[in-house]
Amino acid sequence: MLKYTLFLIIAISLFVLNVNALSKTIKKDDILSMESQSCKEDSDCMNHGNFCSSDRCIESFYCQGNDCIIPDENAQYVNLVSDNSFYDQKPQGMIIEACSVEVNKKGNCATRLCDTNSDCFSNLCMNRTCIINENLPLLVCSNEGNDKKFSCGKIELEKCEKNEECFYGTCNEDKTCNDKFPTKIDEAVTSVLLKYILIGVAILVVIIVLIVFLVKRCRKH
Numbered sequence: 001m002l003k004y005t006l007f008l009i010i011a012i013s014l015f016v017l018n019v020n021a022l023s024k025t026i027k028k029d030d031i032l033s034m035e036s037q038s039c040k041e042d043s044d045c046m047n048h049g050n051f052c053s054s055d056r057c058i059e060s061f062y063c064q065g066n067d068c069i070i071p072d073e074n075a076q077y078v079n080l081v082s083d084n085s086f087y088d089q090k091p092q093g094m095i096i097e098a099c100s101v102e103v104n105k106k107g108n109c110a111t112r113l114c115d116t117n118s119d120c121f122s123n124l125c126m127n128r129t130c131i132i133n134e135n136l137p138l139l140v141c142s143n144e145g146n147d148k149k150f151s152c153g154k155i156e157l158e159k160c161e162k163n164e165e166c167f168y169g170t171c172n173e174d175k176t177c178n179d180k181f182p183t184k185i186d187e188a189v190t191s192v193l194l195k196y197i198l199i200g201v202a203i204l205v206v207i208i209v210l211i212v213f214l215v216k217r218c219r220k221h
Contacts, residue, residue: 024074028066028141031150036143056147062096062121063152064136069121071096080156084110084129090119098122098130098138100157100176109157132158140167153177 037048037057045057052058061068062077069075077096081087090113098120099109104127111130117123120130122138132138137159141152153167154160156179163169166177 024070024072026061026068026070028061028063028068028139028152031061031063031068031141032152034150036148036150054147056143058142058144058147059150060140060142060144061150062155063139063141064121064133068139068141069094069096075121078112081110082108084113086110087112089113090115094121095119095130096121096138098124098132098157100132100159101126103157104129104131134159142167155179 036059037045038055039045039048039052039057040055042050042052045052045059048057049059050057060077061070063069071077073093075094075096076091080097080099095112095114097111099111103109109129111120113128114120114125114130115128117125119125122130122133122136124131124133138155139152140155141150143150145151151167153169154165154177155167156177158166158177159175160166160171160177161175163171165171168178168180170178172178
């Protein structure tokens with residue numbers, strides 16, 4: 001009887017652990033198909049990002065391919081720093097954030113301290129810093145900037161070719177994703193520059209047409 005009781009306890013324990021493990025992961029396709037949680041204040045978002053904005057809980061999930069992780073005490077994303085001496089001890093959970101090799105070698109980027117590849121969501125640890133895995137780009141899926149629905153894109157420092165690849169909508173000149181949405185000032189400056197460029201092109205076209213006209217007229221005489 002004792003034998004079967006122990007077996008039952010172990011089986012139940014394994015089931016609970018398995019459920020807990022599954023609750024920390026989600027598929028990207030499922031994120032894109034769901035709607036964010038409604039709220040009135042931050043306390044309404046205790047299990048949904050802990051932050052309420054425009055009556056919606058702002059949540060972020062971090063993905064590689066279609067497999068995403070839900071940040072919690074066992075796996076967290078924190079802002080990148082320039083020097084990991086800022087951290088005096090290794091974190092308890094998995095490190096989600098990651099630096100590019102190039103920027104890390106220049107001493108301009110570091111994550112929380114890692115010892116082995118398994119400490120990093122990217123599965124790459126170099127010089128005690130988690131490094132971007134180019135074979136599995138890190139994506140963020142969030143309703144930030146679009147409070148009701150979720151969208152996904154590459155996170156900061158991931159390599160890119162087009163703005164559309166990046167979550168924050170900007171692929172920098174060095175072909176890496178930006179770490180924030182363009183500000184209204186940026187958009188205003190871009191709009192003004194575009195306006196002047198169009199005016200300049202129009203003036204140039206008029207000048208060329210006039211030159212061609214004058215050249216033809218001179219040849220006739």
